[in-house]
Amino acid sequence: MEGQTVTTPNPYVPDPNASPMMPAQQSPYQQQGGVPAQGVPQPDMQQNWPAQPVAQGYPQGGYVSSGYGPVAPVKPRKxxxxxxxxxxxxxLLALSPFIAGAIIELIPGNHGDGGDGMYWLAVAMIFYILPIGLILIVAAIITAIVIAAMNSSTQG
Structure with missing residues (x-):
């Protein structure tokens, strides 16, 4: 190894072949027996690169980045x-009695007590289905408020 200088890779320049799921591999320069591959900088060229400042206050490891600097973890919004x-x-449940009443009106014939009595279907739906729909609407509003509170607490 006379005449060859071995330099360590720059820790601030990401390895384009690195994968977080794969173990570290040799660089293409080392794999080809000392002949630099196309697009790989030669070790002597690294001496002319300007020194890069150390980013302080940021986590240095464990985060996948695009190579432009440290990336802080982002909490997903709910x-x-x-x-x-x-x-x-x-x-849908709250409006279903009224939709059923409108559909019953479209059917020709007597739907009152003297006829087939279909008007009672809409009345029964008001007592049994409408309250369930209103409860679900209130639950949706409460859920939206809780999610909004969780989103605002992660930003602050």
């Missing part, structure tokens, strides 16, 4: 999907 689903189902 989604309002559950609240939206609860609200949609609750709204």
């Amino acid at each position: 989604s309002f999907k559950a609240a939206g689903i609860l609200f949609g189902v609750g709204l």
Whole structure:
């Protein structure tokens, strides 16, 4: 190894071949027996690079970055999907007695007590299905408030 200088790789320049799931491998320069591969800087060229400042106050390891600097972990924002689903189902249940009443009106014939009595279906739905829909709408509002509070607490 006379005449060759061995330098350590720059820790601030990410290895393009590195993968967080794979163990560290030799650089292409080392794999080809000392002949630099195309696009790989030669060891003598690293001596002319300007010194890079050390980033203090940032975590140095354990984070995947794009090579432009340290990346702080980002907490995922909670989604309002559950609240939206609860609200949609609750709204559908709350409006279903009125939709059933409108559909009964479209059917020709006598639907009162002297006829087939279908008007009682809408009345029964008001007593049994409408309260469940209203409870789901209230649960959706509470869920949305809790999710909004969790999102605001992670930002502060």
